[in-house]
Amino acid sequence: MDPQALVNRDALILNVEHGFLWASFAAYCLAVLFYSLHLIAPGVRGFRVRSTVALVGAAVFQTMTVVLRAVLAGRPPFQTLYESLAWFSWSAVVAYLVIEWRRHVRLPGFFVSLVCGGAVLYALLGQSPEVKPLFPALQSPWFFWHVAIAFASYAVFVVAFAVEISYLKQLLWWKIGWTRDYGLTRENIGRFHRSVHQLVLFGFPMLTFGIMSGAAWANEAWGVYWQWDPKETWSLITWFVFALYLHTRVRPSWRGAPSSVIMIIAFLCMVTTFLGVTWLAKLFGIPSLHTYG
Amino acid sequence: MMDTQARAGAHARPGPLKLFLLEFTKLRLTVWLLIVMAVTMVVGSVFPQGYDAAMYVESWGEARHAALARWGLLNLFHTKYFLILGALLFVNLLACSVVRWLGRGGAGLGHAEPPSHAKPVRLPACADPAGRAAGVLAGRGYKILSSSGGVVVARRGPWPEGVSLLYHLALALALVGFILSALFAFEGDVTLAPGEHAAVATVSDETGAHRLATRLAAWRVGSWRPFASLPGDTTAWAGREVTLTLNEFITEWELYREKYYSRDWLSDLSAVGEDGESRRALVEVNRPLRISGLTFYQMAYEQWFDVVVTRNGVEVERVAGQAHTPFALESAAGMFFPGTLRVGTLFEKYHDPVPITPHVPLKWRAPDAEKGTKSEEIGNLSVAEPLVRDGVALAIENPREATVLSYRHDPGVPLLYIAIIAFMAGLAIRTYWPSYRVSLWVTPGEDGAPEGRLLFRAAGILGEPEDIEAELVRGLEAPG
Numbered sequence: 001m002d003p004q005a006l007v008n009r010d011a012l013i014l015n016v017e018h019g020f021l022w023a024s025f026a027a028y029c030l031a032v033l034f035y036s037l038h039l040i041a042p043g044v045r046g047f048r049v050r051s052t053v054a055l056v057g058a059a060v061f062q063t064m065t066v067v068l069r070a071v072l073a074g075r076p077p078f079q080t081l082y083e084s085l086a087w088f089s090w091s092a093v094v095a096y097l098v099i100e101w102r103r104h105v106r107l108p109g110f111f112v113s114l115v116c117g118g119a120v121l122y123a124l125l126g127q128s129p130e131v132k133p134l135f136p137a138l139q140s141p142w143f144f145w146h147v148a149i150a151f152a153s154y155a156v157f158v159v160a161f162a163v164e165i166s167y168l169k170q171l172l173w174w175k176i177g178w179t180r181d182y183g184l185t186r187e188n189i190g191r192f193h194r195s196v197h198q199l200v201l202f203g204f205p206m207l208t209f210g211i212m213s214g215a216a217w218a219n220e221a222w223g224v225y226w227q228w229d230p231k232e233t234w235s236l237i238t239w240f241v242f243a244l245y246l247h248t249r250v251r252p253s254w255r256g257a258p259s260s261v262i263m264i265i266a267f268l269c270m271v272t273t274f275l276g277v278t279w280l281a282k283l284f285g286i287p288s289l290h291t292y293g
Numbered sequence: 294m295m296d297t298q299a300r301a302g303a304h305a306r307p308g309p310l311k312l313f314l315l316e317f318t319k320l321r322l323t324v325w326l327l328i329v330m331a332v333t334m335v336v337g338s339v340f341p342q343g344y345d346a347a348m349y350v351e352s353w354g355e356a357r358h359a360a361l362a363r364w365g366l367l368n369l370f371h372t373k374y375f376l377i378l379g380a381l382l383f384v385n386l387l388a389c390s391v392v393r394w395l396g397r398g399g400a401g402l403g404h405a406e407p408p409s410h411a412k413p414v415r416l417p418a419c420a421d422p423a424g425r426a427a428g429v430l431a432g433r434g435y436k437i438l439s440s441s442g443g444v445v446v447a448r449r450g451p452w453p454e455g456v457s458l459l460y461h462l463a464l465a466l467a468l469v470g471f472i473l474s475a476l477f478a479f480e481g482d483v484t485l486a487p488g489e490h491a492a493v494a495t496v497s498d499e500t501g502a503h504r505l506a507t508r509l510a511a512w513r514v515g516s517w518r519p520f521a522s523l524p525g526d527t528t529a530w531a532g533r534e535v536t537l538t539l540n541e542f543i544t545e546w547e548l549y550r551e552k553y554y555s556r557d558w559l560s561d562l563s564a565v566g567e568d569g570e571s572r573r574a575l576v577e578v579n580r581p582l583r584i585s586g587l588t589f590y591q592m593a594y595e596q597w598f599d600v601v602v603t604r605n606g607v608e609v610e611r612v613a614g615q616a617h618t619p620f621a622l623e624s625a626a627g628m629f630f631p632g633t634l635r636v637g638t639l640f641e642k643y644h645d646p647v648p649i650t651p652h653v654p655l656k657w658r659a660p661d662a663e664k665g666t667k668s669e670e671i672g673n674l675s676v677a678e679p680l681v682r683d684g685v686a687l688a689i690e691n692p693r694e695a696t697v698l699s700y701r702h703d704p705g706v707p708l709l710y711i712a713i714i715a716f717m718a719g720l721a722i723r724t725y726w727p728s729y730r731v732s733l734w735v736t737p738g739e740d741g742a743p744e745g746r747l748l749f750r751a752a753g754i755l756g757e758p759e760d761i762e763a764e765l766v767r768g769l770e771a772p773g
Contacts, residue, residue: 003643010642133547133554136578191759198754205720212713221579223480223590223701225709228370233338240331247323252410277338284339 010072010131017068018129020061021086025124027058028117035110042182048106052097055109058116059097062090073131076144078151081278082127087147088274089116089123091155099159099199105192107170107182108162115158142217150210150235154270156203157242160196161267164260167193196263197249204242211235230281234273241266317388326382333378337369383468390461407734407746412762414745416735417772422743423735429768430731443735450728453752460719467712474705476502484595485539485560486695492534493700495567495585498527535585538563540573542594542696544637546649553633556640558594560696576698586702593697596634598653598689600674609685614674616653625683630656630668636692650677651692657682727753729761733769745769 034051041047065086069077077083096112134143170184184192214232219225226232245262248254272280316322340361341349349358349367358367365372416422427440427447435447479497497503506524540563545556559577566572566585574582582589595615602610602624610624619630632654639649652675656668672680679686730750738744747766751758 006643130550133549133556135555136557139557140579142579191757201724201754205717205724208720209717212717216710216713217579219706220581221590222592223581223588223699223703225706228337228342230338233334237331237334237338240327240334244324244327244331247320247327251320280338284341 013068013072014129014131017065017072018124020064020068021120021124021129024058024061024065024089025117025120027054027061028113028120030054031058031113032110032117035106035113038106038182039110039180042180051106051109051113052100055093055097055100055113058113059090059093062086062093062120066090069131073134075134076148078147079134079138080127080130080132082123082129084147084151084274085119085123085127087151088154089119091151092116092119092158095152095155096159096162099163099195103192103195105166105183107166107184108159111162111165112159115162137221140217140221142213142220146210146213146217149206149213153203153206153210154274156199156206157267157270160199160203160263163192163199164196164263164267167196168260197246197259200242200245200263200266204246207235207239207242211239231273231277234269234277238266238269238273241269314388314392317385318392322381323385323389326378326385330378330382333369333375336366337375340366340369342370343368379468379471383465386461386465386468390458390465407732407748411732411734411746411748412766414733414747414766415770416743416745417770418742422745423733426733426735426745426769430733430765433765433768435729435731445731445733445735447731447733448729450753451722451726453723453728453730453750456719456723456728460716460723463712463716463719466715467709470705470708470712472705473708474703476500476505478701478703478705480699480701480703482592482697482699483537484695484697485537485542486693487539487542489695490536490538492536493587494530495533495535495587495702496527496530497702498524533567535567535587536565537589537698539696542694544594544694545646546635546637546639548639548641553635553639558591558696560591560698562589562698564589587700588702589698589700591696592699595695595697596636596692597694598634598651598674598692600629601688601690603679603686603688604684614653614689622685622687624685625687627660627662628658628668630658631674632656634692634694636694650675651689652676653689655680655687723752724754727751729758731765 031051031054034047034054037044038047038051066077069083069086073079078087092112093116096109100106100109166182167189170182170189173180174186211232214235215225218227241262245259245266248259248262344367346358346362349361353361361367365374369375416426419425423440423443423445427437427445430445430447431437433449435449438446438448440446477500479499481493481497481499483491483493485491503524506520509520510518510523512518512520539560541561543557543559543561545558547554547556557577559575562574562576562582564572564574564582564584568585570584572582572584576582576589576591578591581591597616598614600612600614600620600622601608602622604624610622612620612622614620614631616631616634619628621628634651634653635649636651637649638646640646652673655671655674657671658666658668671682674680674687674689676689676692679688681687728751730752732748734746736744736746747762747769749758749762749765751761
C-alpha cells in the first residue's frame, strides 16, 4: 500500500478515535444529568437505569478510544497526558461499574461521572491528540506494567473516594433530617462504608507495585532507583497516606471521621501525584523526569 | 485457671524488652511517624533538592538561598532529621515484626478475659460446651489453635500475623538495602568515541563507608586513636578494573510531522572484566551491561563538528563546534546557537529507514540583542547544503559523536529486590486471600447454661465478614 495512503488512514483513525472521546464526554454529561436526577428523585426507576446506561455508553466509547489509540501507536496508550487522562477515566469508570453491579448502589456514580467527565474534557480541550513516537527511556517492558497497574490503583481510589463522599453525604442528610436513602439504610450503610476500606485494600498493593516497578525501571534505565524527583516523592506521600488510612482502620475508634478525613486527603495526594506534580514543577521551577510535556 | 492467672499476671508486669516492644509497636507511634514523614516529604517536594548552591543563588538570590539552606530545606532527604525519622520507622517496623513473630499481633485474641466488644453468643447446654464449639469451628474448616481454660482460639486461611510479619520485615529489609547503598555504592561516567578505550575501577574510595572510615580514623581520645588503622590499604585495589572499548556508536531518529524525535542510541561495546572475562554487548537505555560488579548505562552522547565558512567558494574561517554550545564568527555578526547534531539513521512510519545527511539546526541572535531576547531559527548547518548568511556560506564538516556511559556499583540493590518481592507477596496474600480468626470465651451462666463471648476478625477483601460471622454464630447456637 502507498505510504501516503497509510498516513491518510492513520489520520482518519485518529479523527475517529478523537470522535469517540467526544462521544464519551457527551455520555458522561448525560450520566451526570441522570445521576443528578436520581439524587433528586431516587424513587424514579427511569433515572436509575438511564444513569447506568449513560455510564456504560461512556465506558464503551472510551474502550474504542483506548483500542484505536493502541492500534494506531503500536504501543500501550499512555505516553502523553491526553492518553493518560483517557486511560485514567476509562479505568475509573470500568472499576466503578463493577462496584455498582456488585453493590447495587448508584450514589457514587454521580461523583465518578464528574471526575471522569472532567478528565476527558481536560484531555479534549487542553491536550494535543498527536500520537508521538516513544522516546528511548519509555521503550521498556516496564512501561506497560508500571503505568497500567499504577493507573488501575488510581481507578480504584477514585471509586473509593466516590463511595466515601457518598457515605458522608448520606450521614449528613440523615443528620439534617432528609429521608432519601438511595438504597442505603442504617443497617447496610456500615457494610457500604466498609467497601471503601476494601477498595483501598485492593488498590494499595497495586499502588505499591506501581512505585516499586517504577524504582526498578529507573534502576534499569538510569542506574538510580530513587532520586526524590517530585513525582517519586508525591507517589510515596500518597502511599504513606493510604498506609495511614489502613492503619486507622485497625482501631475501631478511628474508623469513623478520622479515617474518612484521611481517605479524602489520600485521594487529593493521588490527584497531586497524577496531575499536580507537573503544575508544581512549573510553579517552583523544579526539574522533574516525570512531568508531562 | 492457674494458666489464666499466670497469663494475667504476665500482662500486669511487662519486662524491659516487652516494654520496649510495646512502646515501639503502638499504633499511635506508627500513625504519627507516617504523618510526620508525609508532611516532611511535602515540604521536600516544593524545593528543588540537592542542586549546586550556584543554581539556587541564580534562581532565588543569596539571602533566600542562605535561609533555606540553613534550615536544611534544600537537601531535606539527607538531613539528620529525616534520617532519624527513617531510623524510628525502621525500629517501629522491626518491633512490629518481632511482636508478630511472638504471636501477639491480635490484641484480645486468646486473652484471659474477653474484650468489651466481644459478641455474646447463646451456646446450647452440654457437658463440654467449649469442646463442642471447637468441633463446630473445626467442621467449618477452622484450625483450632488452642482450646483450654474455657477459651477456644481458631483460625481459617493464612496466618495473618505471619503475613503481616512478612511485609513488615520486607520493609525493614528494604531500609537495610538503602543503608547498604548509602555505605557502599559508587558511581561515575565515562565518555568514549568510536575506537577509544577506557579503564574503570571496580572498587572506589568514593563511598559512604570510606568517608565514614576516614572520619573514624581521625577520631581520638587524648592520644588514643582506636580506629587509626581505618580505612585500610587501598593500594591493593590497583588493577581491579573493567576495560571498555567502543566499537560503534549508533544513533536513530524518527521523523513525525516533520520533527525529529530520538528513537534510540546504542553503544556497541567490548568489555574485559577484572577476572579476564571478555564480553561484547549492545548497550542502550533500559539495556545496561553488567560486568565485574559494575553496571554500565547508556546515559547521553556528545557531538562535535567543524563549522566551515566560505565566501565565493573559498574557505575564510573554520571554528570547532559542539552541539548546544553557542559560537561566534569573525565573518558573520551575532551569536550562533547550534542544536542537536542529526546523524545516523532516520525512521519514518511506513517508510524504509534512510541514512541522515548530517545537519544541525541553527539559531541566531543579533549582537545588540537585549538579554532574554529569544534567538531566531535560521535553518540547518549541513554537510551537503551551505547556509547563506551575511554574504558567507556556512556548512559543517567532520561530524562526530561519542557515547556517555554512566556506571554504578550498588550492593544494596539485590536486597531491595528481595524486599520488594517479599513485600508484594505479603501484601497480595494479606489482601486477596481471606483469613478469619475466632476467639470464643465460654463461661457458666447464672442459670447454669453456658455463655459465650465471640471475637471475630477477618482480613482480606474477598468474602463478607458479617455473613461469615453470622453463619458461624448460627452454627454455635444451634442445638444438638
